[in-house]
Amino acid sequence: MFEHAVVTESGLADPVQQSQEIFRTVLAALAEPGRVFQLADMASAGALGAGSAALAILLALTDGDTPVWLGDKAEALATYLRFHTGSPIASDPGAAQFALVRDGNWRLDLFDPGNEDFPDQSATLIIEVEMLVEGGPITLSGPGIPGHRHVTIQGLPADFPGQWSANHTQFPCGVDVIVTCGTSLMGLPRTVSFSRSDR
Amino acid sequence: MARDDIPDDLRPRWISSLSLAEPAVLEAHWAGLDPKPTFRWLRPAESGLVMLRGRAGGNGQAFNLGEMTATRAVAILEGNPTLTGYGYVAGRSKRHAELAALFDALLQDPSRREALWRDLVLPVEATRTAARRKRAVAVGATRVDFTTMVRGDV
Numbered sequence: 342m343f344e345h346a347v348v349t350e351s352g353l354a355d356p357v358q359q360s361q362e363i364f365r366t367v368l369a370a371l372a373e374p375g376r377v378f379q380l381a382d383m384a385s386a387g388a389l390g391a392g393s394a395a396l397a398i399l400l401a402l403t404d405g406d407t408p409v410w411l412g413d414k415a416e417a418l419a420t421y422l423r424f425h426t427g428s429p430i431a432s433d434p435g436a437a438q439f440a441l442v443r444d445g446n447w448r449l450d451l452f453d454p455g456n457e458d459f460p461d462q463s464a465t466l467i468i469e470v471e472m473l474v475e476g477g478p479i480t481l482s483g484p485g486i487p488g489h490r491h492v493t494i495q496g497l498p499a500d501f502p503g504q505w506s507a508n509h510t511q512f513p514c515g516v517d518v519i520v521t522c523g524t525s526l527m528g529l530p531r532t533v534s535f536s537r538s539d540r
Numbered sequence: 541m542a543r544d545d546i547p548d549d550l551r552p553r554w555i556s557s558l559s560l561a562e563p564a565v566l567e568a569h570w571a572g573l574d575p576k577p578t579f580r581w582l583r584p585a586e587s588g589l590v591m592l593r594g595r596a597g598g599n600g601q602a603f604n605l606g607e608m609t610a611t612r613a614v615a616i617l618e619g620n621p622t623l624t625g626y627g628y629v630a631g632r633s634k635r636h637a638e639l640a641a642l643f644d645a646l647l648q649d650p651s652r653r654e655a656l657w658r659d660l661v662l663p664v665e666a667t668r669t670a671a672r673r674k675r676a677v678a679v680g681a682t683r684v685d686f687t688t689m690v691r692g693d694v
Contacts, residue, residue, distance in 0.1 A: 349622060351582055425583070 350385035352425035353400055363401035367519060370528030375481040375490025377473060377527050389418045394521040395441055395467045402465075403428040403439055410437035412446065434464075443469035444496070449504045452516050460513035463531075470496030473522035478539035484532045492527065494520060505535045554647050554661045558640040559629050561664040566639040569660050579642060582624065583614035585634035615641040623648045 353359040363380060370378050383400075386393040399422060403409050408431035411419055418441075419430045431437040434451040455463030477493025498504070508515045508531055515531035529535070558566065570576075587609060594605040611634055617623040625645025627637040643660065646652050 347622070347624065348582065349616060349624075351580070356584075356586070 348424040360401040407438040410440040454514040563636040585613040611637040613637040
């Protein structure tokens, strides 16, 4: 038999409708940071070791022109993405347009912040966390937020506020983040100020 | 027990035959299959464009020849082992791509391969060879042989 990596998990069941829906939800999330949005459950997510919303975002937004960084120990997910979206898997985080990160071993400054002429060419990070709900000790403010919004996020690195502050001051450069947990997602564009009141 | 003497390197050959077959032939054969396999779509049929590449003079610099509409589908037959079938066809026929994918998967199953090879792939190839021969004969009838008359003092 032909030896090749086997993909058995399906992609989007209705690619046209679902990719539009996912795109609009991500757009809304980045436009209104601090609000938690929901995406429909992706059946394949569990088998690939990725969260449902994170997988949906990768399927909708990546293609052959967007290198994706998945970190270590993500062979099944890499094969799946290569098959369904054709996206190249980046070995160097700095070369990635999208990245899926979770539990440690990454820093925001590893990724491409864009440049003065083309700040939009920066990377977009999907950070998977253990808990994401509206209301809580994290305060967000900035464009798209009337006053302040509060959220609870568990699973970010301890030094995330410091990393984020360094990212935030690079405006217009810097990376944008989408925080995901299961089917929930929240946008965190580089323009947002992030502070915690519980540490 | 089927004879497993059809080597696996014939897969490119049957994939080609399935893609170039008349969709009606594949549909008729599918209708006659009993029992039908249980399957699902890993990639439902979708149409798109592929860029055809050529080389100047056949072996020179590569260039983009033009875009061609193609339709593809990938089917999975659950079972032991799980078989994945790929169908890529020129044009927009989703059903043709689906059937090509399903038969590619079925032909990978040793217990079905001999019958499918004999009853589907070989007849399809024979049809194509006959059509090509008929065309060659028709074109051959229009052939003109030029002869050059060499004059004495050249």
